Amino acid sequence: MIPRTVYKAEHELFRNSVRKFLQVEAVPHHDQWEKNGQVDRTFWNKAGEQGFLCPSVPEQYGGVNADFRYNAVFDEECSKLGLSGLGGTTVHSSIAAPYIIHNGSEQLKQKYLPKCVRGDIILAIAMTEPGTGSDLQSIETTAVLDGDEYVINGTKTFISNGKLADLVIVVCKTDPNAGAKGISLILVETGTAGFDRGHKLEKLGQKAQDTAELFFQDVRVPKGNLLGNAGEGFAYLMRELPQERLSIGLGCIAGAESVFQQTVDYVKERKAFGKPLAAFQNTQFKLAEMDTEISCARVFIDKCLELHVQGKLDAVTASKTKLLGSELLGRVVDECVQLYGGYGYMWEYPVTRAYADARVQRIFGGTSEIMKLIIGRSLLG
Secondary structure: OOOOOOOOHHHHHHHHHHHHHHHHHOHHHHHHHHHHOOOOHHHHHHHHHOOOOOOOOOHHHOOOOOOHHHHHHHHHHHHHOOOHHHHHHHHHHHHHHHHHHHHOOHHHHHHHHHHHHHOOOOEEEEOOOOOOOOOHHHOOOEEEEEOOEEEEEEEEEEEEOOOOOOEEEEEEEOOOOOHHHHEEEEEEEOOOOOEEEEEEOOOOOOOOOOEEEEEEEEEEEEHHHEEOOOOOHHHHHHHHHHHHHHHHHHHHHHHHHHHHHHHHHHHHHOEEOOEEHHHOHHHHHHHHHHHHHHHHHHHHHHHHHHHHHOOOOOHHHHHHHHHHHHHHHHHHHHHHHHHHHHHHHOOOOHHHHHHHHHHHHHOOOOOHHHHHHHHHHHHHO
8 A cells, every 4th residue: 555645643643533533423323314314413513522623714713723634534534434424524614614714704704613613503505506507607596685685585406414504605696697707605594584494305325414405585694694705706616616626536535445445355255156256366356456546546636635735736636636536436336336246235235335325426516527627628728
């Protein structure tokens, strides 16, 4: 195995703490969370108490101003343990919180960030709409300024943390005629009049990660809930998306490594035709192919993490990270299911759940097709 140099001793100490915490507070409960369709709120509070939520929040707002590698460590350990329900913590800490950190007014930061760090507030970001998918410029949710308030109307779907969220970053049109320059980001507390949640969406995988529709009917919020400047929301989204896509790539490669190792252990024990599956040349060739691909992807994604910490990760390279990680995970879990045979189709086996959980990685955070468009356009000018 190629040594990982992107992490320092302090990150590995943090990793040990995270792993022990998850083994006690998440692993024994994840099956029930899958049945419930969401992670218990008590877990969020416990994670907050340990400093595992929003570590990059500045100290004056209750955080520790840690570099992104601490977020990455938490996400990797969740993926290694098959805790797909905790994808909501990635949305909270690595995807949604940065919008408030980077674009929120001082008043908004003081009001919300300490509670995000503690787990008292759970964040969601509402981008996708029923008719738009990846086409953010075509969203139809509107926010009309009326005096000192914005009046929001529209529908969002496939929203991670949708059922649990206390605070939602709503991507909306403040100027419907200005295209991308008419998009703004506005904070909405979920207890606000006119806000409603739809039913919990039944998904193929990631069953413990709550996903829901959100409805906004004449929802009035203070003008001060605007993040940054009106009309600059699309630019903010483009600025933060590389971190989101890196987060997905990191989780994918960690998940691929975990499922692969479980499969190596399995084929050593499982026998067919009087000998272990590992003794067959086909098994060895399949494992060799996967190990090579995983090793190469790990080096690249670690380099991207290093670039991000240095502030040098560009949108195109982040798209490569997301494309590579999600597509590789899909291939790995499919090959591993095949090596398990019939047992690979039984829900009680982690490889089966990993197979179901992995499919959406090629869709959310920007589909593989969108990633290819971004990369392709960069090549052709």
